[in-house]
Amino acid sequence: MKQLYSGDEAVARGAWEAGVEIAAAYPGTPSTEILENIAKYKDIYAEWSVNEKVAFEVAFGGAVAGKRALAAMKHVGVNVAADALMTAAYTGVNAGFVLVSADDPGMHSSQNEQDNRYLAKFAQIPMLEPADSQEAKDFVRLALEISEQYDTPVMLRMTTRVCHGKGLVETGERISILPRDYVKDPQKYVMIPANARKRHVIVEQRNKKLAEFSEQFSGNYVIPGDTSIGIIAGGISFQYAREAMPNAAIFKLGMTNPLPIKKIIDFAEQVKVLVVVEELEPFIEEQLRAAGIIVKGKDILPRLGEYSPELLREKLTGQVTPAAPQEALTLPGRPPVMCAGCPHRAVFQVLKKMNVVVSGDIGCYTLSTLPPLNTMDTVVCMGSSIGMAQGMVRALEGKKNKRVVSVLGDSTFIHSGIPSLVNAVYNRANITIIILDNRITAMTGHQQNPGTGVTLQGQQAHEFDFVAMAQAAGVGSVQIVDPIDVEETKAAITRALEQEGPSVVIARRPCVLVDRKQYEGPMQIDPEKCRVCKICLRIGCPAISIENETIRIDASVCFGCSLCRQVCPHESISLAGME
């Protein structure tokens, strides 16, 4: 029976049907729903790991010890896991092992749009690219089979539109696969130089066999058609090309590393002009050019952002579809904002007024970089706030009032902030680290983490102790504050800034979307007392607005965090229903 599945749901279904028994991930858009859905199958062990490297290692270890396994992460997560990946490619696997890389062309929810196809080539592992949900499901099984047949990790590379796009999927049943025997084999799995040198030879031999496999792989095929323009495409680009040019001859690539070069040469000879349609980098194009094939690609198509059928139609045929005119309009933007009642907001309200450099990090709180809070100085990657602050404080030494504050969330701290905290103590970096502890991984949709004390599959776990962690690292000043109390938060940060050496402030309050009833109720404004000084507007709360020089609080949006009441100099804000 056909089901409507997103690509992520289809991967989960594919993993279940193909007998995967171990799955691990760290949440990251657009990959998060893969593990959320795998976790629903109780015959798979599924976990949120603390970061992508650990997730990779858990799944890889499971495969080495004999059970089919899958690790999922967003594209930048594979950077974190890359250390393990590069050498796992040498050792190979035992049972099948799939690494899902969910790339984000157009950066809907990411800090860059790196093209992870290069990472598959870099690691010398095979890569499959599904173009819709059905293929996403089918390719998981194929990837596991390739993994076992060629003794290698396999990358399943997806992009946002495949991950989050929904389509029809023919589902099947779970196949039963007996775990493979685990036999101790240090020459294969202990990568001391003597063994690794031998394994590298095997990697090269494997590459040759995989290139032959790609030539006869059924997922690489030609759709005959008009040969005046021949198109080569895989993944979502294939769908855009089909939509834009339904009659063109198309070489559909399901396996993009290694490429079926001979088959492509045959196709090239049949068409007048050959165009590679691939989002982001000229990954396929460069390899075809190196093989002596004459192609068009990035000379006519962009290297940035997502493609669309209309873009391809315009660039390849010159046709433009008439549309309702929109260009004459200048509309106010609607960027995402920190929620009403968000416990993080008060911390930024305090930091905004201090003369400090804010080394920021990745999470909901990154939104504090937008007006009116404008707090962040830098945001680069998961956990980077603490390390970067240490370099910045050295560089700013001697300048007046240039203290540096790192701000990162609970999950981000556990992900990759801990080693940099240890480094800060070890190297006596004079920084203050604020951990915004809202008890959950909020940005990606509220996934559990060690601080939550519950696992992905709902088991109670030890609740990670942030204070003990900081103290064990040797931090002398560790404070816990309720961030919604502005005065207390300000006092705690001020005290922390006065310390020599690293200090830690843990701003702890649950995410308002997880605990909606934590406050007393919505606030109201007394129009008699309000002098429209607009100070409450500067906290950037979506519940507060101004119209015709009157400030109002939308009671249907306000949770009642009371931050506006605390910043109001005229005592005009109070709990609704109270005088």
Added chain:
Amino acid sequence: MTNKETTNILIAGVGGQGILLASEVIASVCLTAGYDVKQSEVHGMAQRGGSVTSHVRFGKTVYSPTIEKGKADILLSFELLETLRWIDYLSTDGTVIVNTLRIDPMTVAGGSAQYPDNIPQELQSRCRQLVAVNGSELALQAGNGKAVNITLLGVLSRFLEFSPELWKNAIAARVPQKTIPINLLAFDYGRNAK
């Protein structure tokens, strides 16, 4: 609008308005009716009160999960400003269904930008057919203002070939058990709205 290969519905609004649930209902109705269907949305940052769109496409065979500019048959919008923001996706003979609700973006709420005051007229001049409904009010009448997404599905259902039963089954399968009666009523209010 069934005499061509693929029907395109673009749903627009603000994060938190129930757009994704509405799109799922539409897609599942199309699936039950025997069509190939694709739906695309982007979640993540978008859920934090930002601008949200969802694309639903159905027909014999659907390739791209996203609708091209100028190819949407219906723009179903949950908020006035968002309707104007995505109007260039509408085909020249397309229909706009708009919920006459204003939600100020932060730029407007903070006083640094103006909310356009002539949106219905702007829309009128840009589409063949404009259907404006106060979906929030209808949902309130049905018993819960939050059912506005289902009310708007009721309005949309008038422009598609599927029977009310098909819609209602899809809705009942997706909303919380105890809210089913209110949601089905909200659907009827939308379907019968003037």
